[in-house]
Amino acid sequence: MKTVIVVGNGMVGYKFCEKFRAHPANAAFKLIVFGEEPRPAYDRVHLSEYFGNQDAKALELAPASWYSDNNIDLITNERVTDILNETQEVRTISGKSFSYDYLVLATGSAPFVPPIKGVEKEGVFVYRTIEDLEEMLSYAAQIKAIKPDGRAAILGGGLLGLEAGKAVLDMGLEPHVVEFAPKLMPRQLDTRSSNVLQLKLESMGIQIHLGKATNQILGESVIEGMDFGEDDQLDVDMLIISAGIRPRDELGKTCGLDMGTRGGIVVNNKMETSIPNIYAIGEVALYNQMIYGLVAPGYDMANVAANQILGNPEVLMPADIDMSTKLKLMRVDVASFGTPYMPAEKGLSIIYENKTKHLYKRINVSHDGKTLLGGILVGDANDYNILHQMYLNNMSLPENAEELIVGARGDGGSAFGSAMDLPDTAQICSCESISKGKICGSIKEGACNSLKDVIGLTKATTGCGGCKPMVVDLVNETLKSMGKEVKDVICEHFEYTRQELYGIVKVKNIQTFDEALDKCGKGDGCEVCKPALASIFATIYNDTANKEAVIQDSNDRFLANIQRNGSYSVVPRIPGGEITPEKLIVIGEVAKEYNLYTKITGGQRIDLFGAELNDLPAIWKKLIDAGFESGHAYGKSLRTVKSCVGSTWCRYGMDESVSFAIELEDRYKGLRSPHKLKGGVSGCIRECAEARGKDFGVIAVDGGWNLYVCGNGGATPKHAILLAEQIDNETVIKYLDRFLMYYIRTAAPLMRTAAWLDKLEGGIEQLKRIVVDDSLNLAEELEIEMQSLVDKYECEWKQAVECEEMKKRFSHFVNTEERDDNMVFVPMRDQKMPEPWTN
Amino acid sequence: MDSILSEYTSVDPTTVSVWFKACNVNDIPENGGACVKYKNKQIAVYHYKRKQTWYACQNLCPHKMEMVLSRGMLGDADGIAKVACPMHKKTFSLESGENLNGDLPAIAIYPIKIEDGFVYIGFSE
Ligand SMILES: Cc1cc2nc3c(=O)[nH]c(=O)nc-3n(C[C@H](O)[C@H](O)[C@H](O)COP(=O)(O)OP(=O)(O)OC[C@H]3O[C@@H](n4cnc5c(N)ncnc54)[C@H](O)[C@@H]3O)c2cc1C
Numbered sequence: 001m002k003t004v005i006v007v008g009n010g011m012v013g014y015k016f017c018e019k020f021r022a023h024p025a026n027a028a029f030k031l032i033v034f035g036e037e038p039r040p041a042y043d044r045v046h047l048s049e050y051f052g053n054q055d056a057k058a059l060e061l062a063p064a065s066w067y068s069d070n071n072i073d074l075i076t077n078e079r080v081t082d083i084l085n086e087t088q089e090v091r092t093i094s095g096k097s098f099s100y101d102y103l104v105l106a107t108g109s110a111p112f113v114p115p116i117k118g119v120e121k122e123g124v125f126v127y128r129t130i131e132d133l134e135e136m137l138s139y140a141a142q143i144k145a146i147k148p149d150g151r152a153a154i155l156g157g158g159l160l161g162l163e164a165g166k167a168v169l170d171m172g173l174e175p176h177v178v179e180f181a182p183k184l185m186p187r188q189l190d191t192r193s194s195n196v197l198q199l200k201l202e203s204m205g206i207q208i209h210l211g212k213a214t215n216q217i218l219g220e221s222v223i224e225g226m227d228f229g230e231d232d233q234l235d236v237d238m239l240i241i242s243a244g245i246r247p248r249d250e251l252g253k254t255c256g257l258d259m260g261t262r263g264g265i266v267v268n269n270k271m272e273t274s275i276p277n278i279y280a281i282g283e284v285a286l287y288n289q290m291i292y293g294l295v296a297p298g299y300d301m302a303n304v305a306a307n308q309i310l311g312n313p314e315v316l317m318p319a320d321i322d323m324s325t326k327l328k329l330m331r332v333d334v335a336s337f338g339t340p341y342m343p344a345e346k347g348l349s350i351i352y353e354n355k356t357k358h359l360y361k362r363i364n365v366s367h368d369g370k371t372l373l374g375g376i377l378v379g380d381a382n383d384y385n386i387l388h389q390m391y392l393n394n395m396s397l398p399e400n401a402e403e404l405i406v407g408a409r410g411d412g413g414s415a416f417g418s419a420m421d422l423p424d425t426a427q428i429c430s431c432e433s434i435s436k437g438k439i440c441g442s443i444k445e446g447a448c449n450s451l452k453d454v455i456g457l458t459k460a461t462t463g464c465g466g467c468k469p470m471v472v473d474l475v476n477e478t479l480k481s482m483g484k485e486v487k488d489v490i491c492e493h494f495e496y497t498r499q500e501l502y503g504i505v506k507v508k509n510i511q512t513f514d515e516a517l518d519k520c521g522k523g524d525g526c527e528v529c530k531p532a533l534a535s536i537f538a539t540i541y542n543d544t545a546n547k548e549a550v551i552q553d554s555n556d557r558f559l560a561n562i563q564r565n566g567s568y569s570v571v572p573r574i575p576g577g578e579i580t581p582e583k584l585i586v587i588g589e590v591a592k593e594y595n596l597y598t599k600i601t602g603g604q605r606i607d608l609f610g611a612e613l614n615d616l617p618a619i620w621k622k623l624i625d626a627g628f629e630s631g632h633a634y635g636k637s638l639r640t641v642k643s644c645v646g647s648t649w650c651r652y653g654m655d656e657s658v659s660f661a662i663e664l665e666d667r668y669k670g671l672r673s674p675h676k677l678k679g680g681v682s683g684c685i686r687e688c689a690e691a692r693g694k695d696f697g698v699i700a701v702d703g704g705w706n707l708y709v710c711g712n713g714g715a716t717p718k719h720a721i722l723l724a725e726q727i728d729n730e731t732v733i734k735y736l737d738r739f740l741m742y743y744i745r746t747a748a749p750l751m752r753t754a755a756w757l758d759k760l761e762g763g764i765e766q767l768k769r770i771v772v773d774d775s776l777n778l779a780e781e782l783e784i785e786m787q788s789l790v791d792k793y794e795c796e797w798k799q800a801v802e803c804e805e806m807k808k809r810f811s812h813f814v815n816t817e818e819r820d821d822n823m824v825f826v827p828m829r830d831q832k833m834p835e836p837w838t839n
Numbered sequence: 840m841d842s843i844l845s846e847y848t849s850v851d852p853t854t855v856s857v858w859f860k861a862c863n864v865n866d867i868p869e870n871g872g873a874c875v876k877y878k879n880k881q882i883a884v885y886h887y888k889r890k891q892t893w894y895a896c897q898n899l900c901p902h903k904m905e906m907v908l909s910r911g912m913l914g915d916a917d918g919i920a921k922v923a924c925p926m927h928k929k930t931f932s933l934e935s936g937e938n939l940n941g942d943l944p945a946i947a948i949y950p951i952k953i954e955d956g957f958v959y960i961g962f963s964e
Pocket residue numbers: 007008009010011012013014034035036037044045046047048078079080081106107108109127128129160163248251281282283284292293294295296298327464
């Protein structure tokens with residue numbers, strides 16, 4: 001049996017193992033893999049997601065058990081230090097030696113740290129591994145604790161640098177991107193597109209400094225700033241270096257492999273190095289005198305090397321490597337493909353630019369107008385996949401090539417047909433090398449029946465995921481062409497969209513979940529369709545969550561949010577954030593009696609945490625007796641309508657924002673919807689209530705209120721958009737009734753208003769036509785429906801505490817009065833918190 | 840942590856030595872669940888009305904080790920009865936205990952029977 005040793009268990013090293021073990025001739029080989037990092041290979045491309053969830057497991061390409069299941073010896077935390085090519089052995093840091101027949105170097109690259117004076121100071125980081133991110137997170141937290149308005153700079157305005165900028169923003173520091181070149185993403189963008197991107201990023205709070213050469217890092221032992229010479233300095237508390245990569249080629253030197261002048265192990269199109277039986281792949285390999293800093297060419301190399309070793313010498317690396325990229329930076333699309341920019345003698349460029357909308361599109365076309373040479377898209381890259389395919393497959397262009405970026409005149413449709421027009425050879429998923437023919441074939445030949453099947457069988461979309469929209473289109477179109485219908489159905493039990501189901505329930509007057517299953521579903525339901533139907537019932541009948549408790553999401557069932565250790569939170573409604581001292585005292589007394597953690601929320605009310613299930617009815621009884629009602633913090637329903645003090649107290653106030661906020665919150669309280677709803681009312685354009693960060697926001701202006709809709713905060717913040725201007729109170733309510741009711745009727749489950757508007761054909765203009773101009777002749781119906789929901793409102797906590805049968809729901813055990821002894825709290829400042837999770 | 844998990848192992852109906860009288864059938868909501876205590880164990884009991892059956896399993900979710908499964912939602916996946924944890928919607932087969940949407944360890948399943956309006960759970964200790 002021959003032995004293959006792989007050095008490096010990164011993305012490409014892993015792909016090599018996968019391709020190797022999937023090959024029919026693999027059984028004759030032993031595979032040993034060394035990885036220097038403490039964990040098995042993970043998805044570096046999506047590394048930034050770690051900032052959001054800190055879930056290293058979620059990034060794993062395969063669990064450790066995958067290696068043993070596939071007969072691969074994975075040795076992590078062990079760096080290979082020498083190659084002894086005479087004896088075909090490698091030696092590791094712990095002094096062990098291993099013999100090989102074939103050696104594959106997949107050692108990747110390391111961040112390039114420019115030799116700037118002071119880069120060794122504390123607070124300077126690189127961005128490549130999970131450990132790097134962990135260090136950054138804890139450092140950023142330290143800074144924020146002492147300096148809430150701390151700043152972090154990113155050295156390098158390339159693809160990675162901008163991603164780091166977003167990470168800094170997420171960590172709550174003020175981001176500054178410092179780039180040496182006069183434009184952002186110099187490899188991919190021309191100057192005009194860089195300007196558009198810069199404007200957009202600046203509008204999101206990322207500051208950009210171009211054409212800056214950093215001379216020195218300032219500060220004693222800890223970074224305090226950056227010096228650009230000539231009295232030009234930037235104060236920062238942290239620096240992330242993202243100034244390019246250098247191949248990890250140090251092993252090549254130990255055995256005399258041919259290397260590039262600027263590093264990298266030279267390979268040919270078989271991935272062979274200058275010494276027989278030694279291969280190099282991924283970011284350490286210098287192919288065509290280039291290091292490709294992208295994962296797709298690395299995956300190709302892995303496939304080539306595996307085939308070469310396993311006796312398929314005909315599998316070779318192509319001469320041209322596609323360097324096209326598409327990414328989403330904070331909801332901004334940026335893409336470039338082919339030759340993104342070029343001088344006029346090489347081709348013609350068609351450019352569309354709209355600075356106010358932060359849009360830039362450029363395509364480069366051959367002089368004869370027949371072929372697409374490349375292009376750039378900023379702000380809207382919906383057409384990237386298809387343009388990229390046209391470029392890759394040399395497809396012929398429409399007569400008016402500009403239609404490719406400005407859309408065909410007239411119907412507003414797009415100039416290119418669908419993904420189905422591509423040739424079968426078109427490579428759709430470049431990470432996994434899956435062609436259109438393979439995807440469509442898997443369905444036509446009957447092997448697959450759904451998107452899930454196709455992904456399972458071909459692995460398409462499992463790499464960078466950029467091809468997903470095209471794969472979805474191909475699967476749907478192919479299924480359709482075979483006469484199969486495809487739609488966004490709720491789940492295996494209901495073959496309808498939420499909107500269709502809403503119609504059926506209403507027309508057939510279906511009242512319970514079982515009745516729905518019997519009349520239009522199958523099976524017994526699940527955690528997806530049960531809450532979806534509960535929400536539909538609420539929309540139509542406005543029954544409270546008590547009516548059919550077992551189909552409610554857990555939080556609705558117990559009328560409280562379940563917390564980390566199985567305890568619950570209690571959130572009484574405080575409309576508009578206005579509360580009397582007497583009521584404040586009651587909250588305090590209840591919290592004290594039941595030892596609850598209290599916190600003032602962003603929605604201007606008070607959350608009480610750490611209540612045991614058994615205590616909920618008693619706690620609520622006290623609150624209700626004092627005049628409180630449920631705050632529906634647990635429901636997909638109206639949360640709060642936030643307000644500023646308005647003209648009642650504020651010397652700038654134009655109108656009574658508090659009174660109006662209370663009126664709106666009282667009107668829509670208890671309204672169940674596809675997702676949570678938040679509102680805001682500001683008394684002037686200073687916007688202290690942050691109304692434009694809400695699903696609906698009202699701002700007092702000269703001559704009335706401006707009404708904004710479909711905004712949200714959270715992970716993907718979005719400003720609400722103007723729906724109507726200078727309208728009076730009654731009109732605000734009229735429009736809101738129509739807008740909310742229309743949203744509730746038509747949105748998919750768990751779709752917030754912003755995402756719903758994104759999907760609404762015609763966008764805000766269409767919404768204005770429906771709500772303001774009543775173009776669908778629906779306004780009266782919507783208003784009547786909303787009024788009937790408003791009239792039916794009942795506080796569900798009041799219902800629950802007044803009914804002995806309902807109260808039974810709130811005991812941890814049904815056979816004893818004992819409490820859950822697994823629930824552990826630990827002290828936290830002067831209060832308590834759940835014991836942290838350890839797994 | 841793992842030690843609480845090891846307190847729960849599935850009981851084969853043929854090896855039951857104690858039938859514990861857990862509660863009245865009316866204590867468990869139809870098509871829903873509730874929790875009973877047996878010695879130091881927490882057992883989730885479900886009345887799966889649509890299939891006219893009952894299930895019992897550990898109340899402990901092996902994901903984050905919280906005693907919450909009895910508050911989960913019932914349902915089926917391709918006909919297999921399952922429960923979805925209220926914390927993160929991990930789903931478990933109520934027939935085999937297997938985690939249906941991930942690779943968490945299986946949960947323990949206990950034999951259950953109804954007699955004279957009472958729910959009995961089988962243990963083998
Ligand atoms: C934040 C970030 C975002 C990115 N985004 C994109 C993107 O959107 N699109 C894209 O195409 N690419 C992206 N990339 C680049 C992509 O991650 C790399 O192209 C890819 O990871 C290269 O794989 P590799 O296996 O060659 O190197 P690596 O993934 O770096 O793996 C090499 C491994 O070898 C180990 N190693 C090194 N020397 C030794 C030794 N002597 N002994 C043992 N082990 C050793 C290293 O510790 C490392 O674990 C991104 C990279 C980063 C950091």
